[in-house]
Every structure is written in C-alpha cells, then in structure tokens.
Amino acid sequence: MKKKNKYSVLVVDDDARLLSSLSSILEENGYRVLTGANGHEAQEVLKDSSLDAVILDLILPDTDGITLLKKIHHEKPFLPVIMLTGHGTIAKAVEATKLGAFDFFEKPTEFKRILITLGNALKSSTLEKERTFLIEDALERYRMIGVSPAMKHVFEMIEKVAPADSRVLIYGENGTGKELVARALHLRSERAGNPMITVNCSAIPHDLLETELFGHEKGSFSGAIQQQKGKFMLASRSTLFLDEIGEMDLRLQPKVLRAIENGEIQRVGGNDVINVDVRFIAATNRDLKEAVQKKQFREDLFFRLSVINIHIPPLRERREDIPLLAEHFMIGLCRQRKRQPVQLSPAAVAKLLEYPWPGNVRELRNLMEKIAVLSDSEIVSGEEMDMYLNENRRSQSPMEDNSCEETLADIRRKKEKDAIEAKLAAAGWNHEKAAADLGIARSTLFSKIKEYGVKRKKS
Ligand SMILES: Nc1ncnc2c1ncn2[C@@H]1O[C@H](COP(=O)(O)OP(=O)(O)OP(=O)(O)O)[C@@H](O)[C@H]1O
Ligand SMILES: [Mg+2]
Structure with missing residues (x-):
C-alpha cells in the first residue's frame, strides 16, 4: 500500500528513464511528484506550484543546474535542492553545495539514499522556516518606534553592530528602552535562533549572583543538592544581557572579566574550566566612568564591556517620538483588550508633549494602558489627559517634592x-x-x- 505524506517534490532531469523511475519510487513513498525535462519546464512548475523540495540534474539541455539553483534560492530561499550529477561533474556539484544545495548524488545512485536525504532536507527546511518565523514574530513584538534624529542614530547603530558580535554597552535612564535595544541586537544577529539570556545584576542579592552566573557543583554549599548550570552556560551560542551592570559587586567583577575576556568559566565549588561562546551586551543607567573613578567599578571590566556604546536619550530630549509611541502603545493595548483604539485629541497630544516623562517610555506605555483600561471616551480630551498626567505627577514624587515633604514633616x-x-x-x-x-x-x-x-x- 502507498504511504501518504504531505510533501510535493519537483524532479528535473532530461533523462526520461531516470525521471520516470525516480518519480515512481517517490510516489510509492507518498510524495506528490511534479516533473520537468529541462530548465524551462522546471521554471513553469516552480512558478505555479507549492513545492517542498527539488531534485535537480546539474546538466540540462537548455540551462545548467547551477543557474537554476541560484534562481530557486533567490526566489524561494527555504526550498531545499538536491543535485544529481553525471560523471566528471563532481567539482560543479561541490560548487552547488557551496551555493546552498542541500546535498548531491552522483549518477547512477541508489534511490534509497536519495529518499533518506530528501527526508533530512525536508526536516531541516521545516526547522529553518520555524526558526525564521519565530525571529520575525519576535522582531515584530519587540519593534522599536522612533523618528527623532537621536533614535534614528540608535537604529543605525543597531543595524551596524548587531551582526558584528561585538560587545555593546547600552546607556540610558530608566525606561528608555535599553532592554529593547539589547533584544534588537540579539534578534538581528547570527545567534537569534537561541533565546537571549538576561541577568539583572541589581535584582539578585550579591552572594547569589555568582551562582546565578556561573552555576554550581553539587554540594558546593548547603542547599546545592545537584549541579546547576549558570547563565553563562545557558547563553552559550547565544547572547547574555547583563542588565544594570553598574550594580555588580566589585568582588564578582574579576570572574566576570575572565569569562568575557577568555570565554572561560568555573562553576562555584568546581575546578573544571568550561569554555563558553557568548556574546555580551550590558546596560546601565549609571555613569560607569564616574563609578570607575570612584573605584566602584573595575576599569578593566569597563573597557572590555564598552567596545561599542549606544546611548538612548531620555524621552524629554526627543519629544517628536511621543505621539508615535503613544499611538503605537494605544493600538496594541486596545487590541489586547478587544476594544477599538482610543483616539487622542490634538489637545491631549499637546499635553503629552509638554509633560517631562521622568519615567521615560515605560511611563508613557503605562499611561496608555491606564487610559485603555479606564477611559470611557472614544477620544481623550485635553482635560482628561491632564487629569491622568496629574496623577502621574503626584505618584512620581520627584526629589523636590520629597524634600518638601520632609520639611512639612519637620514642621509637624x-x-x-x-x-x-x-x-x-x-x-x-x-x-x-x-x-x-x-x-x-x-x-x-x-x-x-x-x-x-x-x-x-x-x-
Ligand atoms: N522606542 C521604543 N519603541 C517601542 N517601545 C519602546 C521603545 N522604548 C521603550 N519601549 C517600551 O518601553 C518599556 C520600557 O523599555 P525597556 O524595558 O527596554 O527600558 P529599560 O531602559 O530597560 O528600563 P529600565 O532601566 O527600567 O530597566 C517596554 O515596555 C518597552 O517595550
Ligand atoms: Mg531594563
């Protein structure tokens, strides 16, 4: 009985006997088979059909297989191509694999081997498609908005620096988008297929950060019931994002320096040196140079980390981004809540443009969320926006207000x-x-x- 599978394969060969026998074998194995006896016929099929793989003869009467291979790759980059070669054309077949052909077979060949390779080609192209889909999905989810010259510069930096694998230090006040920049760098790199690993150096108590980063051996401290991988190892072949690096304990910094410099780590309580292949991205809202001068941060680590610096300016210094960001957040947040996007009146937008945004983009996003949840209006007026912004002003309690409150308390x-x-x-x-x-x-x-x-x- 014929097996059924969901795949369609195009077989291109001018040898009618081979074409017919290979087609029969493929059909017996459940493939839907389309054929072409020359380049022209092959191109017609490629145009109209949804195909999952191509088996292509290297020498065709009207064109050569290499030209056709290049065309297929250009038009359908996920379509795997297996080459068939005659005697004396091995060098060309090798060239074809360099150009991205999945594999090649010298004729005459056992069809069984072709079947196995075809199965592998289909598996790997499915994985590749999934990988690309996931990356594109993540790029959309973590899309960065900005039209200001400052943000355009940040985008240009990301574009240039992402594929370079260099270490990057991202500076910016709270909520300016440091993590988003780190994600953009990762997703546009060769490492994007593996998840970026994040460590927040300020959120983890100092004594736990070492095991968090380097892992530990079983029994290295009470409670270490089994060996544990650290974030450096988890980030191997991927990116490690060291967030709030300025808060890292000075005692831990030499170990981190060694990991960065030599790609070598040792688990807590272990003697083995483990090699890791990690790309480092760090972020801070502190002036690290000043921290170095004050001896709060190691100079050598600072220089290793800051090969490339990206500064994200505060939102108040790039006000032209505010209306776009507000709209972007409002559309997404209302969609999540299954309501029509709440419109912002020109007066409401003017209020947003005046506000100082001490919490930067995060504060703007949170405000839009509040409006998406609480507002009954379809269009937010200037007065309504003022009301929301006043709540923000009150809850922010900036430094001056604190000092004022202290004075009041003193008076009391x-x-x-x-x-x-x-x-x-x-x-x-x-x-x-x-x-x-x-x-x-x-x-x-x-x-x-x-x-x-x-x-x-x-x-
Ligand atoms: N340019 C931008 N476009 C779209 N969303 C942005 C942009 N900048 C920041 N955001 C959003 O603002 C929020 C804060 O960004 P992010 O967490 O990257 O900031 P951060 O600098 O790491 O903040 P913190 O210093 O508090 O850790 C997130 O929801 C992020 O998606
Ligand atoms: Mg952050």
Missing part, C-alpha cells in the same frame, strides 16, 4: 514638640493633666517626651 514634629512642652509646663509637669489637655493617652505622652527629648526647664 516641631509644632508637636512645642505643644507638648507648653502643656506640660502649664500643668506643672502633671503628666495625667497634660495628656488629658492634649487629648492623648498618658503612655503616648511618655513616648513622645522620650522621642522629642522634652525636658523640664528650670525656672
């Missing part, structure tokens, strides 16, 4: 101390009476006296 404390002193003096330091006059419990009065250091004045 001073007033309270004065009142306690006055009431105690008036009551002749009768605690019970003073507490009653102040409307507080006696125990509270005692603790306040202690807290403020109130003392009886000698008259």
